[in-house]
Amino acid sequence: MKQLLEWLHARTGYRDAAHVMLDEPLPPGTGWFFTLGSVLLALLSIQLLSGAFLTLYYAATPDHAYDSVRFISGFSAGRVLRGLHHYGASFIIVAMAAHMLRVIAFGSYKPPRELTWLSGLALLGLILAFSLTGYLLPWDQRAYWATVVTINISKLTPLAGEVVAAVLRGGTTIGALTLTRWYGAHVIFLPAALVLLVAGHLVLMRRQGISGPARPREGTPSPFYPTQAARDVTVVLAVLIALTVFAWHGAPGLEGPADPTDASYIPRPEWYFLGLFQLLKYFPGKWEVVGAMGIPGVAAAFLALLPWIDRVPDRRPQYRRLVLTAVLVGFAGVVTLTTLGWRDRPASAASRDGWSLREIGGRTFAQKHRCARCHSDTGIADPLEGLPSTHGPEWIAGHIADPDMIAPGLREAPTIVHEREAAAIVAYARRAARQPYPGYPAPVEAAAAIFARHCIGCHKIEGDGGTDGPDLTHAGKKHDAAALRKWIYDPEEVKPDTDMPSFGDRLTSEQLDTISAYLAGRK
Amino acid sequence: MSSITTPEPAGSRRRALIVFVNTALALVGGAFTALAGAFALRPPGAAAAGRWVRAGTTDDLKPDEPVARVLAVSRVDGWYRERARQTVFLVWDGEKQIRALSATCTHLGCQVQWDAKGKKFRCPCHGGVYAADGRVLEGPPPRPLDTIEARIDPADTSVLVRL
Numbered sequence: 001m002k003q004l005l006e007w008l009h010a011r012t013g014y015r016d017a018a019h020v021m022l023d024e025p026l027p028p029g030t031g032w033f034f035t036l037g038s039v040l041l042a043l044l045s046i047q048l049l050s051g052a053f054l055t056l057y058y059a060a061t062p063d064h065a066y067d068s069v070r071f072i073s074g075f076s077a078g079r080v081l082r083g084l085h086h087y088g089a090s091f092i093i094v095a096m097a098a099h100m101l102r103v104i105a106f107g108s109y110k111p112p113r114e115l116t117w118l119s120g121l122a123l124l125g126l127i128l129a130f131s132l133t134g135y136l137l138p139w140d141q142r143a144y145w146a147t148v149v150t151i152n153i154s155k156l157t158p159l160a161g162e163v164v165a166a167v168l169r170g171g172t173t174i175g176a177l178t179l180t181r182w183y184g185a186h187v188i189f190l191p192a193a194l195v196l197l198v199a200g201h202l203v204l205m206r207r208q209g210i211s212g213p214a215r216p217r218e219g220t221p222s223p224f225y226p227t228q229a230a231r232d233v234t235v236v237l238a239v240l241i242a243l244t245v246f247a248w249h250g251a252p253g254l255e256g257p258a259d260p261t262d263a264s265y266i267p268r269p270e271w272y273f274l275g276l277f278q279l280l281k282y283f284p285g286k287w288e289v290v291g292a293m294g295i296p297g298v299a300a301a302f303l304a305l306l307p308w309i310d311r312v313p314d315r316r317p318q319y320r321r322l323v324l325t326a327v328l329v330g331f332a333g334v335v336t337l338t339t340l341g342w343r344d345r346p347a348s349a350a351s352r353d354g355w356s357l358r359e360i361g362g363r364t365f366a367q368k369h370r371c372a373r374c375h376s377d378t379g380i381a382d383p384l385e386g387l388p389s390t391h392g393p394e395w396i397a398g399h400i401a402d403p404d405m406i407a408p409g410l411r412e413a414p415t416i417v418h419e420r421e422a423a424a425i426v427a428y429a430r431r432a433a434r435q436p437y438p439g440y441p442a443p444v445e446a447a448a449a450i451f452a453r454h455c456i457g458c459h460k461i462e463g464d465g466g467t468d469g470p471d472l473t474h475a476g477k478k479h480d481a482a483a484l485r486k487w488i489y490d491p492e493e494v495k496p497d498t499d500m501p502s503f504g505d506r507l508t509s510e511q512l513d514t515i516s517a518y519l520a521g522r523k
Numbered sequence: 524m525s526s527i528t529t530p531e532p533a534g535s536r537r538r539a540l541i542v543f544v545n546t547a548l549a550l551v552g553g554a555f556t557a558l559a560g561a562f563a564l565r566p567p568g569a570a571a572a573g574r575w576v577r578a579g580t581t582d583d584l585k586p587d588e589p590v591a592r593v594l595a596v597s598r599v600d601g602w603y604r605e606r607a608r609q610t611v612f613l614v615w616d617g618e619k620q621i622r623a624l625s626a627t628c629t630h631l632g633c634q635v636q637w638d639a640k641g642k643k644f645r646c647p648c649h650g651g652v653y654a655a656d657g658r659v660l661e662g663p664p665p666r667p668l669d670t671i672e673a674r675i676d677p678a679d680t681s682v683l684v685r686l
Binding site: 042046049050053056057059064067068070071075076077078080081084225226227229230233234236237240381382 | 548
């Protein structure tokens with residue numbers, strides 16, 4: 001073994017390299033505060049490695065991205081690896097803030113280390129770009145809508161807003177071209193830039209030496225290895241264990257697949273962008289650009305100019321009260337805004353446990369149009385209930401309308417499906433994919449089919465439907481079944497100037513009974 | 524206040540620190556390698572349970588005459604769901620027995636065709652010939668055509684094949 005190492009050293013000189021790497025002379029008094037850079041290096045390595053492995057299964061297309069991420073989350077090693085990558089991003093933000101505050105507190109950016117400081121700030125920007133681009137990749141609702149917001153904010157860029165937005169978007173809308181573009185940035189361009197910048201940051205750090213305690217102590221420098229290395233490794237180990245606990249227990253969520261037509265979704269960014277998100281709320285209208293670009297821009301410029309603003313040569317805090325106060329106020333502002341943003345979560349549309357009438361009606365239409373001939377246990381397609389469909393509503397609508405779309409020649413054309421019935425089947429298919437049919441009494445099913453076919457264009461029940469006519473959620477409060485039946489049969493007889501058409505000739509007598517009894521029951 | 528830092532910790536302390544640092548790094552590296560290995564060598568998901576697929580009714584079949592049916596099967600390949608087509612030959616005895624033979628030659632996987640005149644399956648690739656019941660008559664195939672589970676639904680004489 002010893003001979004082999006000798007042989008290797010004679011040819012590679014690896015011991016010299018190890019000497020250069022490990023025996024960096026550190027000023028006396030270098031301690032635990034100087035371990036944060038190593039923590040960042042470790043976390044970035046974890047991101048780089050876990051990210052590289054995630055590409056084994058990830059597919060960056062709108063049709064498959066969501067499925068592939070769900071697939072990764074479907075087995076334990078995948079869940080943990082994705083967890084490491086997901087929470088690792090948050091850990092990096094925290095470690096980066098800590099590292100930066102340490103550098104500011106110790107005045108480490110002072111000459112001759114201004115460029116080390118600036119390269120660190122560039123790394124901060126790069127890491128935020130990683131977060132932004134990585135966020136889109138799962139292609140779920142959260143990813144999609146957060147990206148919509150990001151791209152709309154980018155339009156506020158003075159003079160070049162539309163250009164910036166177009167560059168970010170890739171195509172005319174947020175879609176396939178956006179996804180591949182952000183994926184390319186996330187896995188090729190940004191990592192390449194990151195590796196170069198980190199290397200530059202480290203080379204500068206080694207060239208200037210680390211700054212050491214704010215008040216230089218006397219004594220001889222000591223090598224990095226093993227004393228400081230042991231401190232670094234201790235902190236790194238603690239952080240990595242915490243990260244593993246997160247990854248192990250809290251599998252990162254995956255919401256429903258991205259649905260650009262879903263108007264009810266309320267986007268929220270990842271927690272470290274909440275401060276910025278909250279800031280925008282205070283700058284309405286034309287002042288928005290102040291919150292989106294002005295204040296963050298001023299903060300960034302202040303940080304970049306710190307070595308030239310804070311010119312006292314002494315690095316001890318008591319000589320730099322003004323600068324440190326400004327930084328602390330700024331940091332407190334970020335924390336406050338983030339907390340406010342965290343708390344200020346709009347009551348999201350309460351998750352409906354019950355099915356909407358459209359969904360219930362869609363089930364009836366699906367049976368009527370014999371979807372189950374193919375979508376059954378013995379058919380050529382999976383049964384609708386529990387079928388994990390990641391197709392958008394447009395796709396499903398097209399599938400219902402066009403018999404050849406999926407399997408040419410394999411099925412007969414369905415009878416022509418009325419557009420409202422098709423819409424109801426789409427709603428049903430999407431709901432059924434997530435939740436088995438809970439079962440409703442036959443009169444409700446019958447009424448739902450009538451409502452979803454004839455009434456829903458103008459009337460709303462529980463938030464779903466048109467707005468030309470009154471909301472019928474509580475129709476039974478004012479009218480009884482007989483009055484409702486009479487009204488539906490011929491509205492003009494009750495009220496001559498009404499806009500509502502007559503349904504006496506469109507609904508059978510039995511259907512009229514069913515729907516009016518159902519509506520009367522809605523108190 | 525002047526604290527004196529020893530340039531290098533002495534003997535046993537230094538050794539202990541080295542052991543600690545190297546062990547910790549090895550553990551982190553080993554743990555990640557194990558995780559990444561498990562991730563890359565993901566255990567294959569349980570094979571999708573066979574599904575009974577309808578393949579027409581016996582009205583379309585002639586006794587003892589293999590008839591080709593192209594059936595669509597849904598296959599799951601990791602996160603990718605596809606609908607693949609598969610040809611099977613249905614051989615009906617004219618009463619209650621039905622056999623389904625895979626059209627894939629057992630030699631190198633070409634698709635065999637039914638030679639109605641010669642009453643034989645012929646493989647277009649390397650001259651494999653099978654009898655109507657799938658036995659090898661000539662050529663290189665190592666074993667008979669694979670049989671696929673099939674039954675007749677007594678209710679409506681439709682043929683069900685398990686794919």
